[in-house]
Amino acid sequence: MHVNGKTALLGQKADPEVDEITVDGRPLTQEGQKRYLMLNKPRGYVCTLSDEKGRKTVAELVRDCGARVYPVGRLDLDSEGLLLLTNDGEWMQHLLHPRYEVNKVYEVSVAGEVRGAAEALASMTQLDGEPIRPAQVRVLRQGRDTAVLSITIHEGKNRQIRRMCAAADRGHRPSDVAQIRRLLAGKSKSFAVVNAVLVALIALLLVVIGVMTNARQDTRPETVATDSVAADGVNRVVDSNLW
Numbered sequence: 316m317h318v319n320g321k322t323a324l325l326g327q328k329a330d331p332e333v334d335e336i337t338v339d340g341r342p343l344t345q346e347g348q349k350r351y352l353m354l355n356k357p358r359g360y361v362c363t364l365s366d367e368k369g370r371k372t373v374a375e376l377v378r379d380c381g382a383r384v385y386p387v388g389r390l391d392l393d394s395e396g397l398l399l400l401t402n403d404g405e406w407m408q409h410l411l412h413p414r415y416e417v418n419k420v421y422e423v424s425v426a427g428e429v430r431g432a433a434e435a436l437a438s439m440t441q442l443d444g445e446p447i448r449p450a451q452v453r454v455l456r457q458g459r460d461t462a463v464l465s466i467t468i469h470e471g472k473n474r475q476i477r478r479m480c481a482a483a484d485r486g487h488r489p490s491d492v493a494q495i496r497r498l499l500a501g502k503s504k505s506f507a508v509v510n511a512v513l514v515a516l517i518a519l520l521l522v523v524i525g526v527m528t529n530a531r532q533d534t535r536p537e538t539v540a541t542d543s544v545a546a547d548g549v550n551r552v553v554d555s556n557l558w
Contacts, residue, residue: 319365335364335385340411341404342385349403350382356398362386373398387411387500388419388471396421396497410500416469420499421476422455426491427484429462435483436466442478450479461493 316323317337323329329336336342356362356373364374364385373386377400387399387407401407410417425432437452451467466476480492 320363331383341408342402348382349406350380350384350401351403351406352377352380352384352400354398354400356390356395358393358395361392362389362398373400389473390495390497391474391477394495394497396495397500398497399500411471413470417500418467418469419471419497421466421468422494422496422498423464423466423476423480423492424461424494425464425480426461426493429457429460432462432483433464436464436479439479439482442472442475442482445472447472447475 317335318327318329319335323336354373354376356376360371360373360376363372364383366372370392377384380400382402384400384402385407387401387410390396390398399410409415433452433454437450440447440449448468448470451465453465454462455465456463466479468475472478476495477492
């Protein structure tokens with residue numbers, strides 16, 4: 316058991332409304348409605364519920380969601396993009412455990428010697444002496460000394476993308492990471508269901524907006540052209556919608 320990221324001591328007290336309590340890596344939650352949030356995390360926020368250094372946390376961005384939710388995985392301080400939050404410990408474990416091989420897709424902007432960068436990163440099988448699964452890497456855009464890459468991994472080791480680029484630099488490949496943005500965390504059975512529900516809700520919302528727009532146009536007053544005689548005796552056409 317851990318309280319706020321530290322191993323709990325015998326007899327230690329903790330408040331589930333204030334403290335982050337995990338058992339075997341899973342958040343300890345009170346019974347109630349399950350919540351699933353998709354947050355576009357901006358730079359400058361850490362993915363914890365509290366921070367000893369006083370930095371801004373993602374908890375501040377979702378404080379009004381009506382439940383205590385926990386980040387599913389991490390995006391470092393300088394990274395941005397999709398961050399899932401939930402109070403469903405089982406669902407969180409399914410997304411995080413490597414055996415389920417849930418893909419995480421990142422858009423990474425790099426600078427330096429970018430020729431052959433995708434091949435160098437995709438062929439990497441060790442990171443600081445630790446074995447890693449090969450990443451799927453595609454070049455989205457490439458200039459003379461900059462490139463935007465799509466990198467797909469499913470292990471999610473600490474600062475893995477930045478460390479991979481740094482390791483590639485030792486082979487004279489890019490290490491200057493200008494931006495990391497996570498776009499997707501999914502392609503597992505459970506996430507596919509959630510994703511399908513979200514797509515259906517968005518489609519329904521678009522239909523509702525379309526109906527409301529059409530209704531508004533149907534009730535719009537017709538333009539009536541009338542003759543108006545000005546003081547100078549000249550007839551002019553007046554559009555009643557302008558009044």
